Amino acid sequence: MHLVVCAKQIPDPDTPPSAFKIDEATxxxxxxxxxxxxxxxxxGIAAEAALRIKESGGEDAKVTVISMGAESARAAIKQVLxxxxxxxxxxxxxxxxxxxxxxxxxVLASAIRELGDVDxxxxxxxxxxxxxxxxxxxxxxxxxxxxxxxxxxxNYADGNVSVQRxxxxxxxxxxxxxxxxxxxxxxxxxxxxxxxxxxxxxxxKTVTQxxxxxxxxxxxxxxxxxxxxxxxxxxxxxTDSNVEFMxxxxxxxxxxxxxxxxxxxxxx
Amino acid sequence: MVDFRxxxxxxxxxxxxxxxxxxxxxPLEEDLDPDAFxxxxxxxxxxxxxxxxxxxxxxxxxxEYGGPGIDIVTRTLVAEELSQHRAGxxxxxxxxxxxxxxxxxxxxxxxxxxxxxxxxxxxxxSAFFGLSEPSGGSDPxxxxxxxxxxxxxxxxxxxxxxxxxxxxxxxxxxxxVRTDPSKGREGISAFLIDTETPGFRVERLVQVLRAxxxxxxxxxxxxxxxxxLLGKEGGGFALANEYLSMQRIPYSATGLxxxxxxxxxxxxxxxxxxxxxxxxxxxxxxxxxxxDNEIDIRTGRWACLQAADLAHRGEPFRFESSMAKLVATxxxxxxxxxxxxxxxxxxxxxxxxxxxxxxxxxxRRIGEGPSEVQRIVxxxxxxxxxxxx
Numbered sequence: 001m002h003l004v005v006c007a008k009q010i011p012d013p014d015t016p017p018s019a020f021k022i023d024e025a026t027x028x029x030x031x032x033x034x035x036x037x038x039x040x041x042x043x044g045i046a047a048e049a050a051l052r053i054k055e056s057g058g059e060d061a062k063v064t065v066i067s068m069g070a071e072s073a074r075a076a077i078k079q080v081l082x083x084x085x086x087x088x089x090x091x092x093x094x095x096x097x098x099x100x101x102x103x104x105x106x107v108l109a110s111a112i113r114e115l116g117d118v119d120x121x122x123x124x125x126x127x128x129x130x131x132x133x134x135x136x137x138x139x140x141x142x143x144x145x146x147x148x149x150x151x152x153x154x155n156y157a158d159g160n161v162s163v164q165r166x167x168x169x170x171x172x173x174x175x176x177x178x179x180x181x182x183x184x185x186x187x188x189x190x191x192x193x194x195x196x197x198x199x200x201x202x203x204x205k206t207v208t209q210x211x212x213x214x215x216x217x218x219x220x221x222x223x224x225x226x227x228x229x230x231x232x233x234x235x236x237x238x239t240d241s242n243v244e245f246m247x248x249x250x251x252x253x254x255x256x257x258x259x260x261x262x263x264x265x266x267x268x
Numbered sequence: 269m270v271d272f273r274x275x276x277x278x279x280x281x282x283x284x285x286x287x288x289x290x291x292x293x294x295p296l297e298e299d300l301d302p303d304a305f306x307x308x309x310x311x312x313x314x315x316x317x318x319x320x321x322x323x324x325x326x327x328x329x330x331x332e333y334g335g336p337g338i339d340i341v342t343r344t345l346v347a348e349e350l351s352q353h354r355a356g357x358x359x360x361x362x363x364x365x366x367x368x369x370x371x372x373x374x375x376x377x378x379x380x381x382x383x384x385x386x387x388x389x390x391x392x393x394s395a396f397f398g399l400s401e402p403s404g405g406s407d408p409x410x411x412x413x414x415x416x417x418x419x420x421x422x423x424x425x426x427x428x429x430x431x432x433x434x435x436x437x438x439x440x441x442x443x444x445v446r447t448d449p450s451k452g453r454e455g456i457s458a459f460l461i462d463t464e465t466p467g468f469r470v471e472r473l474v475q476v477l478r479a480x481x482x483x484x485x486x487x488x489x490x491x492x493x494x495x496x497l498l499g500k501e502g503g504g505f506a507l508a509n510e511y512l513s514m515q516r517i518p519y520s521a522t523g524l525x526x527x528x529x530x531x532x533x534x535x536x537x538x539x540x541x542x543x544x545x546x547x548x549x550x551x552x553x554x555x556x557x558x559x560d561n562e563i564d565i566r567t568g569r570w571a572c573l574q575a576a577d578l579a580h581r582g583e584p585f586r587f588e589s590s591m592a593k594l595v596a597t598x599x600x601x602x603x604x605x606x607x608x609x610x611x612x613x614x615x616x617x618x619x620x621x622x623x624x625x626x627x628x629x630x631x632r633r634i635g636e637g638p639s640e641v642q643r644i645v646x647x648x649x650x651x652x653x654x655x656x657x
Binding site: 017074075199203 | 276277279280281283284287288290318321322323324336532535536538539549
């Protein structure tokens with residue numbers, strides 16, 4: 001069985017607000033100097049899900065981690081390799097830059113097809129930087145596979161997966177035949193800490209690199225050229241706070257004054 | 269060529285430590301007393317198991333003694349992460365990464381190792397270190413008055429020690445004793461002394477500036493068998509080997525960890541706190557403080573990493589390790605001091621960890637060799653003056 005984990009490298013969410021900057025001319029986030037990007041936390045959980053299936057399965061299973069990104073994304077791949085994945089794939093090409101969820105899914109799908117024998121794909125429920133949560137579903141669409149998103153538990157048996165999906169008012173269990181794509185939520189549990197011997201072993205594991213042309217992709221259909229999403233404006237919102245005291249002699253009068261004020265500001 | 273870039277492996281190790289500090293230690297700390305020095309036992313046991321599972325337990329123990337084989341550069345980088353919480357300066361991660369035995373024990377005989385070194389590594393025994401006396405600590409060769417006189421197969425020891433952290437709970441200590449008053453350094457020997465030995469007494473717990481205490485000890489006619497002599501007679505200081513000098517580098521980097529956190533807190537506060545209609549960060553006085561913080565942190569880090577790099581490559585590093593100790597501890601003290609100034613009244617409050625770091629960092633300029641002694645060590649190297657001059 002061949003399991004694939006999609007891993008994205010993102011700016012560290014613990015970056016102090018004072019170090020977070022945006023380039024409004026290019027509508028992009030400026031990397032904070034001295035603060036290394038990290039593996040998106042949800043993708044670490046997706047890796048945990050794949051590794052648990054690998055470890056529980058009686059049959060031989062292999063986990064491959066794929067990341068689309070800059071050369072620095074090798075660090076995210078290494079982290080999943082150190083957790084116990086077997087091989088890595090870096091999708092690195094200038095043409096991939098500036099893409100959206102759609103082009104990302106397109107590139108990932110091409111890489112998964114290139115691998116050939118993949119049975120299941122595990123993504124985080126969303127990337128912890130943009131929080132869009134679209135790539136998993138779009139990837140399933142591109143591949144033409146079944147999908148189940150926002151999983152809190154995944155069990156594999158006899159070519160099928162049983163997935164518990166988080167809903168707003170509980171959860172549901174769905175069954176899918178493989179191949180399939182799953183996105184994994186934080187309710188699944190914490191990703192493991194890489195162990196020191198595995199960290200050292202990760203350095204020796206293979207990371208294959210693919211460009212757009214090696215995946216048979218035209219530069220015009222990926223990255224910013226193929227993107228269907230256009231960011232009009234990216235900015236850090238300015239926050240301001242004012243305190244206004246309601247006046248009135250009784251609680252009823254105070255409540256009425258508050259309602260009136262909130263209505264006047266169109267807040268209710 | 270100087271290259272301070274860290275490898276992927278170093279980054280993964282650092283990430284593990286950082287994650288444990290952020291996700292486990294800091295949340296637990298929120299429910300502890302601001303001056304807490306230890307975790308509830310059940311939490312400590314849980315976290316020790318996690319660290320063992322990660323393979324990072326007892327990082328300071330050499331591989332031949334079962335340690336994980338973390339090189340000194342990585343160990344220095346880890347030290348910077350381990351201290352990034354309230355108790356981090358003197359209780360990094362509350363000890364869940366395990367303590368190694370005192371470095372002198374690696375010079376012990378096989379019998380001594382069996383009785384003292386291995387039990388410490390296994391976590392069955394703990395040790396204290398007894399060097400300083402009321403008469404002084406920075407120049408122990410002259411200051412040590414505790415006297416050992418050979419009597420048959422035993423040594424009879426009389427005297428006392430000061431600043432012995434943990435001696436009240438330890439099973440044994442490494443104690444430096446004058447065995448030949450006619451000699452200077454060569455008249456000092458080290459002994460392994462069980463705390464249950466008749467004549468051993470903890471005179472008092474000495475309260476100090478930091479959120480813990482140390483001890484004063486007295487020795488009255490303690491009879492110590494000759495086989496407890498550590499190293500050669502008169503060779504006490506020869507035990508202060510390269511291993512010990514190397515440990516001073518991560519010790520120095522520990523101070524940088526709290527400085528980094530204090531600086532981050534001050535930066536965020538300066539951006540959000542408004543005075544006279546503008547954020548503090550717009551004021552040049554504050555900007556300069558923040559820039560000076562950054563300079564102190566970076567110079568401290570470079571000094572520590574250069575010392576670690578030289579030690580890792582097996583090159584002489586005594587000057588650099590003294591410089592790292594001096595630059596990092598003094599710089600970290602200034603960073604926390606400036607950060608408190610930026611926070612104003614809130615900086616004095618026990619709601620924030622700054623006041624604890626401020627007190628504890630003051631000790632760092634004296635503990636493990638005061639800044640002045642570090643300068644003496646560097647001057648000896650610089651001017652090629654022999655030790656003791």
